Amino acid sequence: xxxxxxxxxxxxxxxxxxxxxxxxxxxxxxxxxxxxxxxxxxxxxxxxxxxxxxxxxxxxxxxxxxxxxxxxxxxxxxxxxxxxxxxxxxxxxxxxxxxxxxxxxxxxxxxxxxxxxxxxxxxxxxxxxxxxxxxxxxxxxxxxxxxxxxxxxxxxxxxxxxxxxxxxxxxxxxxxxxxxxxxxxxxxxxxxxxxxxxxxxxxxxxxxxxxxxxxxxxxxxxxxxxxxxxxxxxxxxxxxxxxxxxxxxxxxxxxxxxxxxxxxxxxxxxxxxxxxxxxxxxxxxxxxxxxxxxxxxxxxxxxxxxxxxxxxxxxxxxxxxxxxxxxxxxxxxxxxxxxxxxxxxxx
Ligand code: MRU
Numbered sequence: 001x002x003x004x005x006x007x008x009x010x011x012x013x014x015x016x017x018x019x020x021x022x023x024x025x026x027x028x029x030x031x032x033x034x035x036x037x038x039x040x041x042x043x044x045x046x047x048x049x050x051x052x053x054x055x056x057x058x059x060x061x062x063x064x065x066x067x068x069x070x071x072x073x074x075x076x077x078x079x080x081x082x083x084x085x086x087x088x089x090x091x092x093x094x095x096x097x098x099x100x101x102x103x104x105x106x107x108x109x110x111x112x113x114x115x116x117x118x119x120x121x122x123x124x125x126x127x128x129x130x131x132x133x134x135x136x137x138x139x140x141x142x143x144x145x146x147x148x149x150x151x152x153x154x155x156x157x158x159x160x161x162x163x164x165x166x167x168x169x170x171x172x173x174x175x176x177x178x179x180x181x182x183x184x185x186x187x188x189x190x191x192x193x194x195x196x197x198x199x200x201x202x203x204x205x206x207x208x209x210x211x212x213x214x215x216x217x218x219x220x221x222x223x224x225x226x227x228x229x230x231x232x233x234x235x236x237x238x239x240x241x242x243x244x245x246x247x248x249x250x251x252x253x254x255x256x257x258x259x260x261x262x263x264x265x266x267x268x269x270x271x272x273x274x275x276x277x278x279x280x281x282x283x284x285x286x287x288x289x290x291x292x293x294x295x296x297x298x299x300x301x302x303x304x305x306x307x308x309x310x311x312x313x314x315x316x317x318x319x320x321x322x323x324x325x326x327x328x329x330x331x332x333x334x335x336x337x338x339x340x341x342x343x344x345x346x347x
Contacts, residue, residue, distance in 0.1 A: 004163035004206050007048060007057045007131070014067065016060045018048040021164055025205040033057070036065035036084055043091045043098070046196065050165020051239045051275055052134050055097030058088045059105045059127040063120065070117045077116035081106050081123070093287040094248055094312045095239040096277040101130050131167050137272040137326035138168030145175025145235070145270055145324040151184045154232045156222060158191040159250035160202040161237025161270065171270040172235040173207070175324070180212055187213045189231065193250060194219055195296045195309065219252055226263040234260050235324075238271040245317030245334025246283030247271075251310055257319035269315075270324040276342040283314035 010017040015032035022045060023029050031047065033039045039061035042048050048057045065084050069077055085106045089099035105123050112122040149155070161172035169177045179186050188207055193199035200216045207214040217225070225231050234256055240248045247253070247269050260267035280286055293307035301307065323330040323338075330337035 003209060005167070006050070006053050006164045007060070007167050009060065009128070009131075015064055016057050018042060018057060019164065020047045021049055021202060022047050024164075025201050033061055034064060036061065036087065039065065040088060040091050043088070049198070050160060051095035051097040051237065052138075052166040052171065052272060053164070054092060054095055055101035055274060056127075056131050056134050056167045058098045059101040059130045062088055062102050062105050063124045063127045066116075066120055066123065070120045072116040074115055074119065077119055078106075078109060081109050081119075092289060094289045095275075096280075097239075097272075097274050100274055100277075104130065134166055134272070134274075135168035137274075138163075138166050138170055138174050139178075140326035141171050141270050141272065141324055142169055142174030142178035144326070144329055145268070146178050146182070148233065148235075148266070148268060148322075148324070148329070149175050149179045149184060149186055150232070152186075153179070153184070154187045154189065154230060156189045156191070156217075156225070156231045156234045156256070156265075157203060158199060158219075158234075158236050158253050158256055159193045160198040160206075161235075162203055162206045164202050164206055165237060170206075171237045171272065171324075172268075173203070174270065175235065176207075176212060177210060180210065185213075187215070189215050189217050189222075189225065191217055191219045191222065191252065191256075193252060195298070198250065222256055223259050226259050226265050231263075231265055233266040233268060235268045235270055238269050238275050238323075239312055240280065240286050241269070241271060241276045241323065241338070242280040242282045242286060243276075243278045243335060243338060244282045245320060245323070245338060246286070247315045247317070247320060247323075248283065248286045248288065248312045249315065251313045254313040254315045254319075257315040260321075261319050266321040267315075267319060268322055268324055269320050272326055273342050276325075276338055278339075278342060283316065286312075286314060288312050288314075
């Protein structure tokens with residue numbers, strides 16, 4: 001189940017083909033990214049967004065940007081690859097998937113013998129592996145998360161951690177899609193997710209495309225719904241999970257976790273191991289992206305007003321009931337569970 005392909009190779013293989021998410025839900029339009037400028041602009045303006053999707057797009061976009069330099073000798077080619085990778089990784093600092101994916105492509109290049117052309121071919125294969133792995137991990141997250149969704153479950157989610165945020169069927173929404181495939185009835189409440197409305201514009205759009213029951217909520221309604229017993233569980237995605245289990249995700253996630261604890265509603269985080277950052281010991285050292293105040297102000301404040309636009313927040317591990325990964329559902333103590341499944345992988 002995925003009619004939505006947020007990121008893929010273009011038909012000629014020379015570009016990253018994305019759904020331009022800035023235009024949703026009004027218009028479904030695809031765009032080819034053919035230069036590093038195109039790629040960085042698309043990531044910065046959220047044409048492509050969501051931690052796994054920007055990792056995949058970053059890896060593929062690095063290869064596309066390096067293609068004109070295939071005739072370079074080895075060292076200048078690798079030097080350019082490192083510079084472009086740094087430039088791409090710096091566009092969005094919180095989601096570790098972006099720097100993880102471009103580093104992985106550069107490392108493959110450094111381990112490959114030969115000139116620019118040989119290195120570029122190996123890098124393209126690696127970027128394709130990252131794309132394919134992302135699709136597969138979404139499906140596995142969906143399968144592992146299925147046990148947490150009873151028939152008739154009412155799920156609250158924040159931002160968009162669905163197909164639009166990955167190369168596959170999403171992370172937080174993957175169990176919902178798999179449950180629907182198996183004939184279970186699931187109802188999703190989607191926080192609208194101020195200021196850029198990923199919940200109402202994107203989560204509601206993709207669930208509606210898939211025929212899944214979705215209700216959009218103003219962000220501040222979650223408390224009353226939980227108090228009234230109308231939410232069975234919360235599932236969100238993550239942009240970075242620190243070694244101790246602290247979770248950075250779209251701003252507004254932390255208050256949901258506090259509310260869930262207050263009302264004894266399970267609070268689940270669904271994310272691939274590429275979102276786990278063992279080099280970050282805890283949430284205090286996760287870099288948090290701050291964006292333009294205009295995104296918050298819109299046309300709804302007087303010209304003299306300033307605004308804070310902190311794009312992500314950190315939920316402490318103690319408020320997370322479990323983390324659903326492609327390797328299974330991780331419970332407490334989260335630091336030990338994370339070390340067990342993420343310890344040996346590409347860091
Ligand atoms: O700013 P965005 O829209 O890229 O933020 C996205 C989120 O916060 C998602 O929850 C997270 O990246 C996980 S996506 C599977």
